[in-house]
Structures are given as structure tokens and as C-alpha cells.
Amino acid sequence: MLARRLIPCLDVRDGQVVKGVRFRDHRVVGDILGLAERYRDEGADELVFYDITASPQGRSVDRSWVARVARVLDIPFCVAGGIRSVADAEAVLAAGAEKVSVNSPALEDPSLIDRLARRFGSQCVVVGIDSAADVSVGPATRWRVHRYTGDVRRSGEADRDTLEWLREAQDRGAGEIVLNCMGSDGVRRGYDIAQLTAARDLCRVPLVASGGAGEAAHFIQVFRDAGVDAALAASVFHSGELPIPQLKSELREAGVLVRPPAPKSAPAQR
């Protein structure tokens, strides 16, 4: 059966991997290629590279690193940030990425999702959704989409209900949804299970949980209780506090099916 996936997310700014708390105060945590190789060797199932500055400032990612990453990685990876057109996506996929992820540009022009899916197939098209509870309705039962979350000056609520946008994105041809729950992002108190469960109930494509991972129990909970296909995290992996081999062994003990980390430098020969 299909394994649940663990996806380290590398937020990239100016060619460096950075991480902020609650989308603010970004600091450099390392070099792209070094981190990519480390995660490949530790047994990450996939990587996401997200250029957090590209979308707000209206420019594209510096893509020279995509081909460098593709050369060394023998696992899939996705590039997000600044993908505004079929041509942008084509460049990233041609450089060796498996998937592209679109967020703010898809909110501005939802037909971008249709065009990407038609040209490359849905399996290449990920839609990222930054979402937070709508506090005006009391306890979290409704969530709203936020945009330009990489830029404090421009970030704000988009006029959309999260679950409605999720449904529209998959109807337009999204092949995967990454739901980034902003209330829990960076604070490491666990994934937003209520929101992810609501999303899972209507999501017919793979659903990736993002925001809030701080310990192994959070991953066990999000796979078991919210039924997501994959869990994305950044700081808990980058800091080295929760090594992927250890997390995978805890997940297996808890009955969550994961791909075991590859034995160190041993070819798959018997």
C-alpha cells in the first residue's frame, strides 16, 4: 500500500534556506544543495522548495539552483514561488522539478490552474493554500484564505472561504493540495487537525498538511486523525531536533505506513 509521505519544506530566499516564525522574521538556516542532499540521505520522501520572496515582489525565482538540485536528488521535488504562467512552470519542470506549486497567482487568476493542468497534467500541479480560522464566527469551524504571506507589507486575507477554494482548485485540475494552517505555523504545537479533517472530507486529490509540527506525536496525530497523505514541516527538521529516520521509526511503531529510510550508501542489491 501507499506510504504516507514526509516532506521537508525549504523556504528559499536569495538562494539560501530560511525559516520564519508565523511567516515573519526570517533567518538563514542553510545552503540549498547541502540541505537537499542531507534530506535525500535521511530518507525524506519528497522536498518542496518555496521561494517566499518571489510572489510578493512580482519577480520569478532565480532558477539556476533547480537544475543543480535535480542533478543530485533521486527523490521527487516541487518548486513553489513566482510561478505565474505556463512558461514559468515549463522552465522549472524542464530544469528537473517534478511538480510546481501555485498559491497567490492562482488566487488572482484561477484559470492558471486549468492551463497548467492542461499543459502538464494534474500530477504536476500543486495548489498551496495559506489559511487561518475566521475568528468572526467564533470557534474554528470556518477558515479563510490568506495571500502574499511571504511579505508583511502585502499579506492579507483574500476574499475566499478555504474549503470553497480547495474545491474549486481541485475542480480546475489541481493534482495535490498543500494546506498551510497559519495559526499553527512556526509555533510547533501540532497540526490544525480540525481544519485538515474538514479539508480531507472533500479533497479527492492528495492532501498535504503544513504548519505546526514540533514533535513525532504531531505527525502520528495528523496521519491518524486527519488522514492526510503527507506532512510537510520545516524548522523541526532543519534544526535537527527530529531526525527523519527517528520520526519514521516512531511512525511505524504507531502503525503509520512509511517508506523506511534507505540503508546508508548501500546499493539496492541483494
Next chain:
Amino acid sequence: MNRDETLIIDSGGANVSSLLFAFERLDTPARLSNDPADLARATRAVLPGVGAAGDAMARLSASGMDLAVRAFQGPLLGICLGMQLLFERSDEGDTQTLGLVPGRVSALKPSPQLPSPHMGWNTLQSLRDDPLLAGIGPDDWFYFVHGYHVAADTDFPSLLARTDYGTAIAAAVRCGNFFGVQFHPERSGQAGARVLRNFLELR
């Protein structure tokens, strides 16, 4: 052309680089071409593919590669959509495909329990011994990403291995010199590299 070079058929998919890089990591020459004359001279070939079956077939016929593939005598490996194109027909856009392997491609039925595309790492259940899957066992994991599939609930002669996603999916097939894998060996870690090495050793 270098006798040991692998020809990668340019079917217009945007992600052929990952395949070229995989051969680079195996330290073996590979090159991309959409010229049928190149294929006719090649020792072996790979038919990659992402996107829709109809678009890929249209591009193959526009270059004459569809005929060249059918006439090819050496080992040829279809990957993902490339494997599906080896079959007779695809429900994706109701497309007539290459017809080199008997069978038909149909859509996976999505549900919140079993989302489509089938995306991520899965294992193989081997049904027939074949040099393509030499050294591959039930504990080796491969990366899949596809919304269409060849059903493998019932066995058929060209089926080498299947994978379980609530429904049985053809994961590896062979009909004579035509091989196909539904997974992406170029993105399946060491197990995927082993399959590619096996393919390179086929004569």
C-alpha cells in the same frame, strides 16, 4: 552515435531532465531526440512522458516517432505515461495508443480515502521473473504519480509486477523488447537506480 548510448525519446514532456540526470548519476551516456532516424540507430531507448495521452500521441505522430517506436528492435522502456502509451488504447481523451502491449488504460476512481492521482511511494508484488526487476523485492519502494492506470486485478501475460492502491495497478509490464514501468525509476532512490541499471544491461 555512441553504441552504448541510451536514446530518450522526446515526447514533449517538460520533465525529461530528471531522466537525463538519472543516467548521468549512473555514469552512462544518454541523449534526447525526436528524430526517428536516431531511434532506428539506437541500442536502447526510453519513452518518458508526463501530461495527457492525446497530446503525447499527437507529438509522437507529428515527428514520425510513433512508427519508429513500433519498428524498434532493441530494449525500450516506457515510463509512467510512456508505459501507458505502449498499450492499445487509453480512456484519457479516448486515445488510440501504440498497441505494442495488449490492454487498455483507464482512469483511477478518486475518493477521499484513495485520492487520485496515486501519488507517492509504494511497493511491488512481483508476478514474473524478469531481468528488468532483478534484485527487486517486496521491501523496495518506488515513486508513483498517475491518475490513469492499467488494471491488474486479473493477471495478464505481459504483467511483471503490480502495486496495491485499494485496486491492483500494473506496475511493470513486458511484451518482447517493450518494457514499461508505471513508477518513476529516476525518482525512486536506490531501488529505482537498480531498475535503470537492469535496463541498461538488457541485450
